[in-house]
Amino acid sequence: MKSLKTYSIPFTGLKLGKHLFEYAITDAFFDEFEYSLVKKANLQCTVELDKQETMLILDFKITGSIDLTCDKCLSPYPQPLDIHEQQIAKFADEEIDEDEEIITLKKNDFEINVAGLIYEYVTVAVPFFTRCNDEGNTPYCDKEMLDRLKQLEGGSETNNEQHDPRWDALKKFK
Template identity: 35%
Template sequence: MKVLKQFNIPFVGLTEGIHLFEYNIDNTFFEAFNYDEFENSSLDIKLEFVKKSTLFELTFSALGTVNVPCDSTSEYYDQQITTVLPLVIKFGPEFNDDNEEILILPHEAFQLDVSQFIYEMIVLGQPSRRVHPKVLDGTMESKALEKLKELQLKEEKTVDEPADPRWNKLKNLITEKNT
């Protein structure tokens, strides 16, 4: 993971206070994690690193776009990503990442690799259902959407059919109860 060396933060040499780190992420970053869901990506990551005497407070924020396929049409589009990940780092006898918001590093640690946190923040920052904006506004034209419209269930009940009289009696019960 030679590509990800820039994401190692040697915190031993940092003074107490706020430190800012910025990263530009593209597909080479995701290739290091063998993640190929994005056709293209361009993200700016800002990391606010607050060093205190007994712990660190990290706030990751991502802003940018990833080019992904639409779940309905498989057409690629740029999905906007805006996400924030807060993290507290404490020190203990051994490494522990059981808690999502608190990471425990061993006392002998001298640097922190933030690449995994950035990766998870971006991947989890995507919407669970990816829909092309043209599908939402109805201007998308694709063979997949045409086929879905063709296969869509047609409403079988016509207006001319009389309703079942048993339902009318039940509706009367509801209206009688309300009065």
């Protein structure tokens, strides 16, 4: 977790207005999170911090690609990402329970760590079903695996019905 200190932005010494911070997000970043969905990444993150008297407005822009495994052909492929998010951090004495999207900063806080936010934004951007963009036609797609799946898909049902008499007995209950 010591390597995540580089993602801390000390805001106390900054003047009011906009400030730009850039980070390279690589495999080492995701190694810090134990059960990360993402293992390999080549991302660029730009954080624009707008410091105001009562709050900080953080605009995130994350672009690049992460390596995922296709759910269909099981081959690794690069998934492009283009993420734009905004986070508000308010200065307050007490926690604000009204909205979970607002971070509360105490008077003693002098920096904000954006590593958790970056990790969250990238993890949420991972598709639920990961698939190669153009099945069978991309250099990443495993054509042998797709052919084998098609072969098993068509032949398994007919073979089970013909060779297993238990299914015939169960069909009588309909």
